[in-house]
Amino acid sequence: MSLSWTGILPLAVVLSSLVPGLLIFTLREDQQQLRTFLNLLGAVIKLVLVALMLYGVSQGAVFRFEFPFLPEAGILLHGDALSLQFVSLSSVLWLATTVYAIGYLEGAALKSRFFGYFSLCVSATVGLALAGNLVTFLLFYELLTLATFPLVVHTGTPEALRAGRVYLAYTLGGGALALMGIALLHSIGGTESFTTGGYLAPLMAEHSASLMLAFGLLVAGFGVKAALIPLHGWLPMAMVAPAPVSALLHAVAVVKAGVFGLVRLVYNVYGVDVMDALHLNDPLLWVASATIIYGSLRALTQTNLKKRLAYSTVSQVSYIAFGVGLLGPLAAAGALAHLVHQGLMKVTLFYCAGAFAQTLGVHRVQEMNGLGKRMPATMAAFTVCALGMIGIPPMAGFISKWYLGLGALQVNKEWGLAVLVISALLNAAYFLPLIYRGWFSAPGKEGWPAEKTFQTRLTRLPESHWMLVVPCLFTAMLSLLAGLFAASDLSPLAWGLLIVDREFQP
Amino acid sequence: MNFALVSLSIPLFTGLLLLMIPRYGGPWVVLSSTLSLAAAVASLVEVVDSGNQAVLLGGWPELLAIRLHLEPINALLLAFTALIQLLVSLYWSRNCRNDGFWALASLLHATLAALWLSGDLFNWYVTLELLSLVSVSMVALAGKDSIKPALNYLFLSLLASLCYLLGVAIIYGRYGVLDFQILSRMTVGDTSTAMAMLLMTLGLMVKGALWPLHLWLPPAHSRAPTAVSALLSALVVKGPLFILTLLWTRMAPMELTDKGGEFLAVMGVFALLVGGWCSFRTPLLKEMVAYSTVAQLGYVMLALGLMLQWQLRETLVALWLFVLAHGLAKTSMFLAAGEMQRIFGNKRVTALRGASQTAPVAMFAFAVAGGSLIGLPPSGGFLAKWLLLEPLFYDLQRWPLAFAVLLSTLVSAAYVFRIVTLAFDRAERGQAPSRDRVSEWLALLPALLVWGMALVSEPLILWLTRVAQ
Numbered sequence A: 001m002s003l004s005w006t007g008i009l010p011l012a013v014v015l016s017s018l019v020p021g022l023l024i025f026t027l028r029e030d031q032q033q034l035r036t037f038l039n040l041l042g043a044v045i046k047l048v049l050v051a052l053m054l055y056g057v058s059q060g061a062v063f064r065f066e067f068p069f070l071p072e073a074g075i076l077l078h079g080d081a082l083s084l085q086f087v088s089l090s091s092v093l094w095l096a097t098t099v100y101a102i103g104y105l106e107g108a109a110l111k112s113r114f115f116g117y118f119s120l121c122v123s124a125t126v127g128l129a130l131a132g133n134l135v136t137f138l139l140f141y142e143l144l145t146l147a148t149f150p151l152v153v154h155t156g157t158p159e160a161l162r163a164g165r166v167y168l169a170y171t172l173g174g175g176a177l178a179l180m181g182i183a184l185l186h187s188i189g190g191t192e193s194f195t196t197g198g199y200l201a202p203l204m205a206e207h208s209a210s211l212m213l214a215f216g217l218l219v220a221g222f223g224v225k226a227a228l229i230p231l232h233g234w235l236p237m238a239m240v241a242p243a244p245v246s247a248l249l250h251a252v253a254v255v256k257a258g259v260f261g262l263v264r265l266v267y268n269v270y271g272v273d274v275m276d277a278l279h280l281n282d283p284l285l286w287v288a289s290a291t292i293i294y295g296s297l298r299a300l301t302q303t304n305l306k307k308r309l310a311y312s313t314v315s316q317v318s319y320i321a322f323g324v325g326l327l328g329p330l331a332a333a334g335a336l337a338h339l340v341h342q343g344l345m346k347v348t349l350f351y352c353a354g355a356f357a358q359t360l361g362v363h364r365v366q367e368m369n370g371l372g373k374r375m376p377a378t379m380a381a382f383t384v385c386a387l388g389m390i391g392i393p394p395m396a397g398f399i400s401k402w403y404l405g406l407g408a409l410q411v412n413k414e415w416g417l418a419v420l421v422i423s424a425l426l427n428a429a430y431f432l433p434l435i436y437r438g439w440f441s442a443p444g445k446e447g448w449p450a451e452k453t454f455q456t457r458l459t460r461l462p463e464s465h466w467m468l469v470v471p472c473l474f475t476a477m478l479s480l481l482a483g484l485f486a487a488s489d490l491s492p493l494a495w496g497l498l499i500v501d502r503e504f505q506p
Numbered sequence B: 001m002n003f004a005l006v007s008l009s010i011p012l013f014t015g016l017l018l019l020m021i022p023r024y025g026g027p028w029v030v031l032s033s034t035l036s037l038a039a040a041v042a043s044l045v046e047v048v049d050s051g052n053q054a055v056l057l058g059g060w061p062e063l064l065a066i067r068l069h070l071e072p073i074n075a076l077l078l079a080f081t082a083l084i085q086l087l088v089s090l091y092w093s094r095n096c097r098n099d100g101f102w103a104l105a106s107l108l109h110a111t112l113a114a115l116w117l118s119g120d121l122f123n124w125y126v127t128l129e130l131l132s133l134v135s136v137s138m139v140a141l142a143g144k145d146s147i148k149p150a151l152n153y154l155f156l157s158l159l160a161s162l163c164y165l166l167g168v169a170i171i172y173g174r175y176g177v178l179d180f181q182i183l184s185r186m187t188v189g190d191t192s193t194a195m196a197m198l199l200m201t202l203g204l205m206v207k208g209a210l211w212p213l214h215l216w217l218p219p220a221h222s223r224a225p226t227a228v229s230a231l232l233s234a235l236v237v238k239g240p241l242f243i244l245t246l247l248w249t250r251m252a253p254m255e256l257t258d259k260g261g262e263f264l265a266v267m268g269v270f271a272l273l274v275g276g277w278c279s280f281r282t283p284l285l286k287e288m289v290a291y292s293t294v295a296q297l298g299y300v301m302l303a304l305g306l307m308l309q310w311q312l313r314e315t316l317v318a319l320w321l322f323v324l325a326h327g328l329a330k331t332s333m334f335l336a337a338g339e340m341q342r343i344f345g346n347k348r349v350t351a352l353r354g355a356s357q358t359a360p361v362a363m364f365a366f367a368v369a370g371g372s373l374i375g376l377p378p379s380g381g382f383l384a385k386w387l388l389l390e391p392l393f394y395d396l397q398r399w400p401l402a403f404a405v406l407l408s409t410l411v412s413a414a415y416v417f418r419i420v421t422l423a424f425d426r427a428e429r430g431q432a433p434s435r436d437r438v439s440e441w442l443a444l445l446p447a448l449l450v451w452g453m454a455l456v457s458e459p460l461i462l463w464l465t466r467v468a469q
Helices: A005-025 A032-058 A081-104 A111-130 A134-152 A158-189 A201-226 A234-240 A243-251 A254-278 A281-301 A305-326 A329-360 A376-390 A396-410 A414-440 A466-484 A492-504 B002-020 B025-050 B072-092 B100-117 B121-140 B144-175 B180-186 B191-207 B217-223 B226-236 B238-251 B254-281 B285-310 B314-344 B360-374 B380-392 B396-423 B437-467
Strands: A063-070 A073-079 B053-056 B067-070
Touching (some): A005 A032, A005 A081, A005 A111, A063 A134, A063 B437, A073 A111, A081 A111, A081 A243, A081 A254, A081 A466, A081 A492, A111 A243, A111 A254, A134 A201, A158 A201, A158 A234, A158 A254, A158 B380, A201 A254, A243 A329, A254 A281, A254 A305, A254 A329, A281 A414, A305 A329, A329 A376, A329 A466, A376 A396, A376 A414, A376 A466, A396 A414, A396 A466, B002 B025, B002 B072, B025 B100, B067 B100, B072 B100, B072 B314, B072 B437, B100 B121, B100 B226, B100 B238, B121 B191, B121 B226, B144 B180, B144 B217, B180 B238, B217 B226, B217 B285, B226 B238, B226 B285, B238 B285, B238 B314, B254 B285, B285 B314, B285 B396, B314 B360, B360 B380, B380 B396, B380 B437
Antiparallel strands (some): A063 A073
16 A cells, blocks of 8 residues: 555545544534535545546556455556546536535525435545456445435435335345456456456457356346436435435436446456457347437436436437447447436436425426526526437537447447437427427416525525526536537547547547 | 464353453453454464364363364464453444443453353353353343343243254263264164254254244344353354354264255345345334345255255355354444434434434444345355355256245345435435544444455455364
């Protein structure tokens, strides 16, 4: 264990939310200001540390924190280009979601518990992003389940408890499958750190059956959180959680953890060559394509706004799995860019949905008529991101879909293009009516379902609490910028291309 | 060796003293377990430094004298016993309303220490008898409700002792020796040895509540006072298990280990699944924890069975890790369950509705301990499960067992999270119940220790691998 700053920094990134989280648990309900201070302090420190790490990686520094855990499988936190993409996304969105959650939960009970688990959840996500081998990944993968469960059941209604049970059944089952896969790989080839091009190629001659079984187990294990069909059932149910939790679950923490696991598995454990030789990518591709279409179809029929967004997540997250399964460099770049793009857009959509629900009591699609007049800024953010989701140029979603399409052509899988086009049409079919209702329909005569006035006059914007509106605008702006400046060096796409560059030309 | 004897005698004399003067039991027992813990740690350091040791009591020659011997594993168990005693007595000295407990707890500690240090079939019989008598009296401390389970426990225990004794008698008739280290060089796979092994195994299985001979355990452990439940689950069932392990790994002739191993492994799988299912179904909180003990002992049987059937040395390390992790986790879980039972004044699982709001620390302790029982990383339970799983993948024949372990993980997750989910219910309760914060934190302490095992996991596993072979 080295004590240099490059060795400590990955640990510090994890601890910067873990320690405030544990402190928050000990606070009384009425220590509002201290709790807010700790939350924001942790989020800001994490951002600074991540920025430092990004700078370090660009200068060629290596960030490794090692700690002995199991024999021949220690804990390894490792900041490489791929992990930093995910870490940066989570730290930025954590800050935004913290601000949002403070506004959203104003006046609610049990806030210390909520924010405590909220911080633990982000710590687990960041740990998972920085994990340098499968055992470390598994550790944070399971911790993420434990940290998110209390958030899913936070409201404590019978419905929330039922969703919590389903969530646990899926995710713990997935975790157990992943454990089996990881133990199987460990027993045949040891646990090595994630490397460019994978480390399993030498085992292929002797253990191809075991490798295939392990891949199946791991894809099933990670597929639960990534909501691949038929393992997606928990996700729409988990919508009973408060909006900041849904936002975090969908955009950053849980589904992304699953997909990120798939990315690591394909590129850094098995490697493109082994995947190709064992024909492991085709089943993954089929499942991902089926999920893309199925999620969109189900989203069409949902009348509850959050449920519609949930099925949209099922569909959109599979784009990443789809891009990974294509095994081509361009598709990979598209997938990695989509990891960030989808995160920014989906988090905004959930913020907006939460702001509508919290301010006006709007939960159902039919109730959205005329929202654009009452909450123009929020509705504008919603529109930008919904158009992005459909993939209208020059929004962020267009960029990733463009690269995914090129990637499909590059590896001669033209039918992939058809999947993308059908999905885009379906996306338009379920998002455009919302936009139309918001801007062009007249509001219902009986007024809003439950309009709420916020206690603190000072912090009010004309449409709602500023803490609900500003995060929407912030993330919507980021997603807009990610699309408009996709060609610049700082965009998620550029970073994705950088990763792919390293991945495909070792 | 002297340190080990000190570690044994301190609780023995404390117990005898408290029998005569039953006053200020709590502080005395806390003090005596602290001292005993220190002595046990010193003996552990000593045995690691200078190798195995033995002493013949009373200056008698070998074969006649009572022979106590000290190996790293025994020293580890000695320290572990003292630690659990200390944790439980710290907790119970805040809650105890019964002075009888303290003398019995000290005697229990001394008996267990004697059991770890003995190395002779007849001495083990004596310590087993003592252990059962002390445990039965401790179960009966809870009053009228616990008389019937205590009596059941007593009768089954006596039957088991007779079974074991008969086995010992056959061995003595066949070989004329009772010292098990000498026996381990002599045994051959003939019918009388097989018969003796069978009888002793059955007796030990009843005493250790190994499935399907566990029926006395759930009522006894769930009706006993909280601290007694914790001690019984964390320590007492481990005594017979320790003897069983030594008998099979060191003394059983090669011809028998294969069959014995298969039997134990299959019983282990059943214990995990059936015990876990019962734990999931029971409406009573402490009974749920007690059934979970039955289930978790299945891991130990499975590890022992695998070790015998396939000569997998790694699983022996898993076995000792299970013993340690389960002991700590179960202590925490019983203390937390007892604490919540006291807070809510109700024995049923459904009383825990909303416990995460009304008794957060106790509920947290329960959940954290449960995480180790499920085997979530990086808890002690995970370390043991990992070591158990790994050799299972080497051979295609053993894969079904690996999937049995997977299934049992899910079953244990089901019974733990049944409770945890209930605790997040926001159902309105009457007035806020009175909590004792110190007790809640003391209940949490062992659970934190079992997760803290992750910090020393690699050296611990490597050390156990060295000494277990």
